[in-house]
Amino acid sequence: MKNIVLFASGNGSNAEEIIRYFKKNNQGTVVAIFSNKPDAKVLDRAKNHNISSVVFNKAQLNEGFVLEKLHQFQPDLIVLAGFLLKFPESILKEYPKVINIHPALLPKYGGKGMYGMNVHQAVLENNEKETGITIHYVNEHYDEGEFIFQKSVNIEDCKTAEEIAHKIHELEHQYFPEVIGKLITNH
Structure with a gap:
């Protein structure tokens, strides 16, 4: 069984979908959730699933504490599921299999400060006809790692950034766990 460690900073809806997915099939198991926010809802989700x-x-992320804790869980894959801090090179050197999901079709709308509603608002303001999700490997630069998967969605009917966010969450929940499952199976 492959060990998956999730990093999340907020609500954790993607984390929840990933946990459920791997509880249903035996490709891997989520062994820990790491968060930089002590009041993040994702921590409640972790507790609810033991x-x-x-x-x-x-x-602590950059000074070795997190790396030391990761060693205890021996992850085969690290997944950033709504994690907002830049992931340190020191961890990437020891754990090169780190993936992230971005709420846009990279390379558009990526980089520092481009996350969550910031992305959706920028997509809306630029009158895009479609947007989507990008699942990619993490490297030392924001949103520049090798692409693993992209899926687009038409947003011509969306009038607000919140409507775009809803469509993106649907894509994330549907495809993120499946892509992680394929990566775990193939490694």
């Missing part, structure tokens, strides 16, 4: 959680601050 999954270990690790809370840390930005300094």
Whole structure:
């Protein structure tokens, strides 16, 4: 059984979908959720599923505390599911299999500060006819790692960033767990 560690900073709806997906099939198991926000709802989700959680601050992410904790869980794959901090090179050197989901069709609308509603608002303001999700490997630069999967959705009927966000969440929940499952199976 492959070990998956999730990193999340917020609500954790993607984390929840990933946990459910791997509880249904035996490709892997979510062994821990790491969060930089002590009040993040994702930590409640971890507790509800009896999954270990690790809370840390930005300094601990970069100074070895998080790396030390990761060693305890021996992840085969690290998944960033709504994790908002830049992932440190020191961790990537030891765990090169780190993936992220981005709520747009990269390379458009990526980079520092481009997350969540910031992305959806920019897509709306630029009158895009479609947007989507990109699942990619993490490297030392924001949103520049090798693409694994992209899926687009038409948003011509969307009048608000919230409507776009709803369509993107549907794509994330449908495809993110499946793509992780394929990666786990093929590694």
